[in-house]
Amino acid sequence: MAKLSLNDLKDFRGKTVFCRVDYNVPLDEAGKITDDKRIKATIPTLDYLVQGGAKIVLGSHLGRPKGKRDPKQSLRPCAAKLAELTGGTVNFADDCIGDKVEQMIAGMQPGQILLLENLRFYAEEEKNDAGFATKLAKGMDIYVNDAFGTAHRAHASTAAVAELVKKRGGKAAAGFLMEKELKYLGGVISNPTRPLLCILGGAKVSDKIKVIENLLNIADVILIGGAMAYTFRKAQGYSVGKSLCEHDKIDLAKSLLEKAKGKKFFLPEDQLQTTEFKAGAPTRNTDGPSIEDGWEGVDIGAATIETYKKEIAKAKTIVWNGPMGVFEIPDFAKGTFEIAKAVAQATKNGATTVIGGGDSAKAVKAAGLAKEMSFMSTGGGASLEFLEGKPLPGVAALSDK
Numbered sequence: 001m002a003k004l005s006l007n008d009l010k011d012f013r014g015k016t017v018f019c020r021v022d023y024n025v026p027l028d029e030a031g032k033i034t035d036d037k038r039i040k041a042t043i044p045t046l047d048y049l050v051q052g053g054a055k056i057v058l059g060s061h062l063g064r065p066k067g068k069r070d071p072k073q074s075l076r077p078c079a080a081k082l083a084e085l086t087g088g089t090v091n092f093a094d095d096c097i098g099d100k101v102e103q104m105i106a107g108m109q110p111g112q113i114l115l116l117e118n119l120r121f122y123a124e125e126e127k128n129d130a131g132f133a134t135k136l137a138k139g140m141d142i143y144v145n146d147a148f149g150t151a152h153r154a155h156a157s158t159a160a161v162a163e164l165v166k167k168r169g170g171k172a173a174a175g176f177l178m179e180k181e182l183k184y185l186g187g188v189i190s191n192p193t194r195p196l197l198c199i200l201g202g203a204k205v206s207d208k209i210k211v212i213e214n215l216l217n218i219a220d221v222i223l224i225g226g227a228m229a230y231t232f233r234k235a236q237g238y239s240v241g242k243s244l245c246e247h248d249k250i251d252l253a254k255s256l257l258e259k260a261k262g263k264k265f266f267l268p269e270d271q272l273q274t275t276e277f278k279a280g281a282p283t284r285n286t287d288g289p290s291i292e293d294g295w296e297g298v299d300i301g302a303a304t305i306e307t308y309k310k311e312i313a314k315a316k317t318i319v320w321n322g323p324m325g326v327f328e329i330p331d332f333a334k335g336t337f338e339i340a341k342a343v344a345q346a347t348k349n350g351a352t353t354v355i356g357g358g359d360s361a362k363a364v365k366a367a368g369l370a371k372e373m374s375f376m377s378t379g380g381g382a383s384l385e386f387l388e389g390k391p392l393p394g395v396a397a398l399s400d401k
């Protein structure tokens with residue numbers, strides 16, 4: 001069922017809106033924000049609410065304070081940054097619940113923004129505690145979630161607060177950022193223009209079992225890369241040298257290979273191998289899927305790159321999760337970067353291309369191609385769980401359209 005979007009709500013006059021944002025920004029030693037893109041990304045949602053005359057109460061987490069107050073993980077710098085970016089006033093409450101916060105909210109004027117202190121200073125936040133959520137939801141008429149990165153967690157601010165607002169007749173809507181995530185990731189899962197091609201890489205098969213299982217049911221083509229390919233190749237009887245390989249997951253890999261029978265499920269036909277896991281170490285392309293004794297695989301090989309590029313060029317929808325090799329070391333980055341280039345080209349040719357968050361997004365950025373993709377997800381864990389076909393609690397809690 002499609003979820004209510006902020007666009008479906010028009011008039012916020014006289015309403016107080018609780019808006020869950022993701023201001024989990026990196027801070028340096030002096031507490032200065034080193035990358036403000038998460039704050040910038042919420043501005044369209046905030047502008048819309050301000051123009052609609054809402055009183056806007058922002059809630060977020062920052063870091064992992066584990067239920068304790070920690071000045072180093074305060075959201076205070078984010079209030080100043082948001083004020084600087086919007087050119088307006090942003091008030092800050094040095095707590096997220098309690099009498100003082102309630103008074104501040106009661107004194108707000110339409111169009112004003114109040115940022116609450118780190119929700120995770122209370123352990124109850126991550127426990128989705130009903131009492132804590134009741135305090136957070138006090139006086140809130142509308143709930144908006146613009147924090148896709150935490151939507152896979154049922155926390156008080158992502159789940160219970162939305163439920164409470166709905167229970168008292170209010171609406172719970174997706175902010176513009178969240179809406180974009182649902183549109184692109186949802187489009188891959190439920191209504192892709194075919195052929196749908198999925199590129200899966202990264203370190204471990206075990207992290208991506210459910211994604212592979214789900215995508216085997218949906219995708220027309222699956223391309224596998226990264227160290228997870230070695231576990232599959234080992235399961236087929238090839239040698240993997242001293243590569244990263246989940247030797248205890250061979251049976252699992254065998255069962256996935258069984259499920260993939262009859263499907264276009266590609267494993268690398270060759271690999272780039274090295275004697276040492278460091279820049280400048282000798283490298284050599286393998287002759288086939290096997291890796292030699294004393295060597296370890298660090299990237300997909302030259303023939304694989306060509307095969308994968310041809311498949312990518314035929315796709316109309318592409319979703320990519322996990323790098324093809326150890327892209328962090330330039331000597332081992334070629335496979336990942338060539339695939340990124342091919343996906344960028346596919347986008348130019350009209351394909352819809354969706355990059356999962358986390359390492360895949362990092363790799364595409366490192367390749368300098370972030371702007372060439374249709375959409376880059378902001379949520380690593382959340383995008384993975386979405387691709388697994390799991391309902392995300394933070395999305396499930398929103399009102400239906």
Ligand code: AMP
Nearest residue numbers: 202203226227244297298322325326359
């Ligand atoms: P994941 O978080 O599962 O997507 O894994 C991403 C990590 O897998 C990156 O840090 C890559 O460096 C790493 N990786 C990819 N291919 C290999 C490989 N062949 N050997 C070791 N690590 C790899």
